[in-house]
Amino acid sequence: MGSPTIAQSGLKYSITQKDGHDNIIYLSSETSGGYIPFWQYTGGFSRKMQDTINLPFAGDYWIKYTIYTHGGPVGDSTKITVSENDPEYFSSALWNLLANGAEGKTWVWAVDVPTLYCYGNGPGDATTPAWWTNGESYLVSQGVAADEMTFDLDGAKNFTFNHNGTKTKAIFDLDTTAQTVKITGSDISLGAKTTYTIVKLNENELTLVQQGDGWRNIWLFKRKGYNY
Numbered sequence: 598m599g600s601p602t603i604a605q606s607g608l609k610y611s612i613t614q615k616d617g618h619d620n621i622i623y624l625s626s627e628t629s630g631g632y633i634p635f636w637q638y639t640g641g642f643s644r645k646m647q648d649t650i651n652l653p654f655a656g657d658y659w660i661k662y663t664i665y666t667h668g669g670p671v672g673d674s675t676k677i678t679v680s681e682n683d684p685e686y687f688s689s690a691l692w693n694l695l696a697n698g699a700e701g702k703t704w705v706w707a708v709d710v711p712t713l714y715c716y717g718n719g720p721g722d723a724t725t726p727a728w729w730t731n732g733e734s735y736l737v738s739q740g741v742a743a744d745e746m747t748f749d750l751d752g753a754k755n756f757t758f759n760h761n762g763t764k765t766k767a768i769f770d771l772d773t774t775a776q777t778v779k780i781t782g783s784d785i786s787l788g789a790k791t792t793y794t795i796v797k798l799n800e801n802e803l804t805l806v807q808q809g810d811g812w813r814n815i816w817l818f819k820r821k822g823y824n825y
Contacts, residue, residue, distance in 0.1 A: 602666040603630065605673055610634070610662045612675050620683035622660070624648045632664040652679050653686040654752050682750065689773035692750065694798050696771075701749030704803050706742060706786065707819040708733040715817040716787060724796050724804060726815050736787075744786035745821065758783045778805070785816060 609628045615621035626634035626646045636643040638650060638660045652658055656679055663672035687693075696702055707715045710725075716736065717726025736742035745759040748769060756769040767782030779792040789807045793816075797804035801823040807814040819825075 602668050603628070603632075603664070603671055605671055608662065608664065608671060608673050610673075612660055612662075612677060614677060614679075618683075618685070619678075619680055620652055620686065622650050622652060622677065624650065624660070624662075626662070626664075628664055632666065635663040635665070635670075637661040637663070651683065651686060653683040654750070655679050655681045656752055687750070691771060691773045691776070691795075691798060694800065695778070695803070696748035696750050696754075699749060699751040701747050701751065701755075703745050703747040703821040704818040705745050705821045706733075706736055707802065707817040707825075708736065708742070709825045710817055710819070711825060716815070718812060718814045721809070721811045721813055723806075723813050723815060725817065728812075739787065741786045746785055746818075756780050756783055758785075760786070785818075787816070789814060 607628065611623075611625045611627065613623045615623070624636055624643065624645070624647065626632075628634070633644055634646065636648065639652060639658050641650065643650065657676060658679065659674050659676050661672055661674045663670050712725055713732040714726040714730040716731045717729040719725070719727030733742060741760070743761070747757040747759070749755045754769050754771070756767040758765045758767065765783045767780055769778055769780045771778050776795045777792050778795060784790050785793070785805065791807050793805040794808050795804070796806050801820045803818040805816045805818070
């Protein structure tokens, strides 16, 4: 294809952060010649000439800018610093209830819930197991009674699953409007590898469901250290 038709010194672009809210970053491609840009940054990418992105976590980041010419790609990178976790992005109380900020929160099976049933299924509006009901003895038989899962916001939306001392690191995403949580790279204990609906979340209790047509699979967890 030959050499790139433009040198790196010919790249023109700007990356600016919003005053007073430096999680918001404005990207602008200003290289002459009608080239389509390719932006890469933590958590995503863009092909827009001008774009606005949000980096919700405090830290240092590299944003890479690339254009593709007949002779191949030409790129450059810029380092930016985000001063704090985005107070607007994390404004919903659900973030703190689930993950407790950078410190994190660990959830375990709610084996001592008053019904003693913490896993099973039921009708489409059930909040506790009603049809197929299981408690601690079933969890022991499946080898999962001591499973733990930790959510934290230490530089990313981190999820750690601890099974028999083996920890699996993953990430999660919380939709505070739909009240759902999706885990990528791992799963909850006895999970269904799905997007879970949160039907109860407070300081000490977390109930997740897999919603079906007229039925639900149900998981009841509690904060580690909490007793009913």
